[in-house]
Amino acid sequence: MITRGKKLKKETERMKLGPEGIDRAAGFMEETLSLAGVERKDILRLRLAAEDLLMMWNSRLPEDTELVFRCGTRLGKPYLHLCARGSRIDPAQTEEESGWIYSELLARAGLSLEASYRDGENRLSVYPPKVNRFGALSQIFLAIALAVLAGAVCRTLPQGVRSGISSFVDPLFTAMMGILQTLAGPMVFLSVCRGIINIGDVGMLGKIGRTIVLRFLAAVYIITAVTALAVTWFFHPGSGTETKGANAVFGIYSMLLEIFPQNVVSPFLEGNSLQLIFMGACIGLVLLVLADRASFVTEFTKQANYVVQYMMEIFGRCIPLFVFISLFSLIITDVLDGIGGIVKGVLLCIAACVIWPLLYALAVSIKLRVPCPMLLRKLLPTYLIGLTTASSSAALSTNLETCEKRLGISQKVTSFGVPLGQVVFKTGGAIGFLLMALGLAENYDVAVTLPWAVTAVLITGILAVAAAPVPGGYLPCYTVLMTQLGIPEEAIALAIAGNVILDFFMTSCGLACLQSELVLVSNRLGLLDTEILKN
Numbered sequence: 001m002i003t004r005g006k007k008l009k010k011e012t013e014r015m016k017l018g019p020e021g022i023d024r025a026a027g028f029m030e031e032t033l034s035l036a037g038v039e040r041k042d043i044l045r046l047r048l049a050a051e052d053l054l055m056m057w058n059s060r061l062p063e064d065t066e067l068v069f070r071c072g073t074r075l076g077k078p079y080l081h082l083c084a085r086g087s088r089i090d091p092a093q094t095e096e097e098s099g100w101i102y103s104e105l106l107a108r109a110g111l112s113l114e115a116s117y118r119d120g121e122n123r124l125s126v127y128p129p130k131v132n133r134f135g136a137l138s139q140i141f142l143a144i145a146l147a148v149l150a151g152a153v154c155r156t157l158p159q160g161v162r163s164g165i166s167s168f169v170d171p172l173f174t175a176m177m178g179i180l181q182t183l184a185g186p187m188v189f190l191s192v193c194r195g196i197i198n199i200g201d202v203g204m205l206g207k208i209g210r211t212i213v214l215r216f217l218a219a220v221y222i223i224t225a226v227t228a229l230a231v232t233w234f235f236h237p238g239s240g241t242e243t244k245g246a247n248a249v250f251g252i253y254s255m256l257l258e259i260f261p262q263n264v265v266s267p268f269l270e271g272n273s274l275q276l277i278f279m280g281a282c283i284g285l286v287l288l289v290l291a292d293r294a295s296f297v298t299e300f301t302k303q304a305n306y307v308v309q310y311m312m313e314i315f316g317r318c319i320p321l322f323v324f325i326s327l328f329s330l331i332i333t334d335v336l337d338g339i340g341g342i343v344k345g346v347l348l349c350i351a352a353c354v355i356w357p358l359l360y361a362l363a364v365s366i367k368l369r370v371p372c373p374m375l376l377r378k379l380l381p382t383y384l385i386g387l388t389t390a391s392s393s394a395a396l397s398t399n400l401e402t403c404e405k406r407l408g409i410s411q412k413v414t415s416f417g418v419p420l421g422q423v424v425f426k427t428g429g430a431i432g433f434l435l436m437a438l439g440l441a442e443n444y445d446v447a448v449t450l451p452w453a454v455t456a457v458l459i460t461g462i463l464a465v466a467a468a469p470v471p472g473g474y475l476p477c478y479t480v481l482m483t484q485l486g487i488p489e490e491a492i493a494l495a496i497a498g499n500v501i502l503d504f505f506m507t508s509c510g511l512a513c514l515q516s517e518l519v520l521v522s523n524r525l526g527l528l529d530t531e532i533l534k535n
Helices: 019-035 040-060 097-108 136-154 159-203 207-234 245-257 266-270 273-316 319-332 340-368 372-389 396-406 411-424 427-443 450-466 474-485 489-525 530-534
Strands: 011-016 066-074 077-085 113-118 121-126
Touching: 011 019, 019 040, 019 066, 019 077, 040 077, 040 121, 040 396, 136 159, 136 319, 136 489, 159 266, 159 273, 159 319, 159 450, 159 474, 159 489, 207 340, 207 411, 207 427, 207 450, 207 489, 266 273, 273 450, 319 489, 340 372, 340 427, 340 489, 340 530, 372 396, 372 489, 396 411, 396 489, 411 489, 427 450, 427 474, 427 489, 450 474, 474 489
Parallel strands: none
Antiparallel strands: 011 066, 066 077, 077 121, 113 121
């Protein structure tokens, strides 16, 4: 059909909806995804989920219904559609509800499997990732190396020449920052709103869902706060006046009051991230309560979220250029003289991302009386995948298998707890954002006061959850973080350079902590097989 790694050709296949047609369509889907470069484990999971939904269509649509398979590429993005005309079939309102919630969470964890209804047609869509011969991580490393090399050469030139180069580069950097800031507000707002709606779907599963969600959110903030208390003393506060005593309390009180916006428009115009997050949370809760009575608004929010994330994905293709321009601009303007703060932040983040999984495993070992070395051996495979790929999606299959077969966690917990945790339980991401902020604050002489630290803990936890699962999704988070904490926008180059290194440790930290947390949750709910865990 197509050559692996090449652009998907536009093709259409028609067949009758039925057991034979479903098997044939699933075969087309498997072949297309394989040739498009999708990993084998992901293909099998996508095929099984697609077959379940197609069987649902078969039981609810007329016998002579035609099933259409389509694939191709649109604006450089591969797509695959399975379509059948007829009355609308909503997977979320069927007896297979829990399975569809699982599919939705898998999609948020990085696997794109979506069901929709448009123009009288039920549609199941899969969007395989574009295959790049030269990976995004390699491109960023190359951009950093070229920026350092070009900056070092330019520093040997006369001051007048360097000023001329800066006058050309700086406007380009400002323009690209403007695009990021334009996308940052809507992306964070919609991510928080949609995240709450999807978490609410998990809540339909009753006590298990509520317990997991609350523990996930509480643990992220506890870990972030404890980390802040433990490492803040390593950084030198800026020259600003440090807030203490009653002034600190008043500063925190004022910060909390500023969360409430005066109107709907100003948070977007001013880029006030805390107000945008508050609005997104409120609207998400309202839509969750209204459910079907506000289905149009819920669907609009979902589609708007896709639009903004796709725009961010398109901009993500320019990330290496943005990294080169921003880092090159810093080098030729002497801003990089004395970057001890960011180096300190990177080193402390690596240490924290190693220590926290060990502490979590130790807590499980003590509470459940499991030998710690044996437990660490069970956690190691998933940790190593995260450490070597910086991708939670790549570790999803191993994560599920380890939780069920090696840790003894019930499938009732893993079926949505693992994909949900990889989206929400980003302990490593919160730690990384916090320590990058502290390091940049020292570099740019920003005063680290008590209200500043409280704001940092609050916003880093939210941003870790709200970060979009698309290439470059972390970039708007850094712009939001810096705006809220008073760090100059040009510091984003240092943040990106540091993130390239830290992404591996943040991902592996989150995955290992997630597995330990699910063991504790399962034990509390009475859904843990201790014989498997201790074997």
